[in-house]
Amino acid sequence: MSIALYRIDDRLIHGQVVVGWGQPLDCAFIVLVDNEVRESDWEQDLYRMGVPPNLEVIFASTVEVAERLPTWEADGRVGILLVGDIDTATALCANAPQVKRLNVGGIHHRPGRTERLRFVYLTDEEAAKLRQLAAQGVEITAQDVPTARPIPLGEFT
């Protein structure tokens, strides 16, 4: 298989990802793309605590993704790639143009953001960045769990 899910989720690794998506996809590895976590041993230690022992967690920067994505895509196992925010997602798509679909799984409240869906809060600037990615050919839908309906970008931006 390959990367079955490219997901934007500001909680990164958590139950919805590990259990909600990981189990039905039979996921064997998670790629966490975040420049700050990539450089932080204690944060990597914490994120590894959240997965069962049979699930590999790979930490990568947005620059490393371009080099390593073909390897993950060619992996015989199923993987999930996670980013924590829209800027990282934009950098991911810029460095790895083969990424053609993004799942918005959870972007939560912060000052300046307004509610678009129950699990998606965006500033106008963030919404514009998502629309720009879509204009470049990336299929973007919002879906928190596999049993929910994938909501097209146009319905929440």
Next chain:
Amino acid sequence: MTPRLGASLLRLFAVQGSWNYERMIGLGVGVAEEPLLRDLPGGVAGPAYRAAVARGARFFNAHPYLCGLVVGAAARAEHDGASPEQVERLRAALTGPLGALGDRLVWAGWLPFASGLALMAVALGAGWPAIAGFLLIYNAGHVALRWWALRAGWAHGPRVAAALHDAGLQRAVAWTGPAMALATGAALPLVALHLAAPFDDWARAALAAAAAGGFAVLQLRWPAIGGLRLGLVLVAAALVVGWVWQ
């Protein structure tokens, strides 16, 4: 135990009541953290206290039984003079792991394990003492977990990852999954026999066929049809059949 940890523990019981889509359990976490912040320089009228309380009430989500860990760790970090950015990163880094760990330990482990034991006991004729035993055992475990999490967070502060490496916690995580599978696996046939006992043979056969059919549907049509949806459909069908039958 300090009085402030006790006050914080009591407030942690209200965390789930604060849940909302905007901040999830952030507000409840902030309320639980507040007693631990009163000793910051300047006291409750000082800017450090006010800023820390506001930070503590921002968006946060994790397992409710383990969120005491972030309450204690963030409060300790504030006392240790960590920068606001460091506290934010600590909270962000704990969001996922505490949720995933709590889901495995409690929702997919301790709760179904205790429920399975209670169901087995009821099916074997223990009656109300089995229900009382479930309430006692389950709540003793979850209160102990909350108390451990709060104390560990306060003791370790930003180095809270060490607490999550605790050998006892790791053993609990390793054992609750298989223990849950054993308890629920043993409980299911016992409960099925117990519930089907008053019925005639043909009705038991129909029940077994419905169960097998439901299992097949879940295997073939998941995630379009999940356990909850199928269960609700079967309950509705049973109500209609029962109503027509009369």
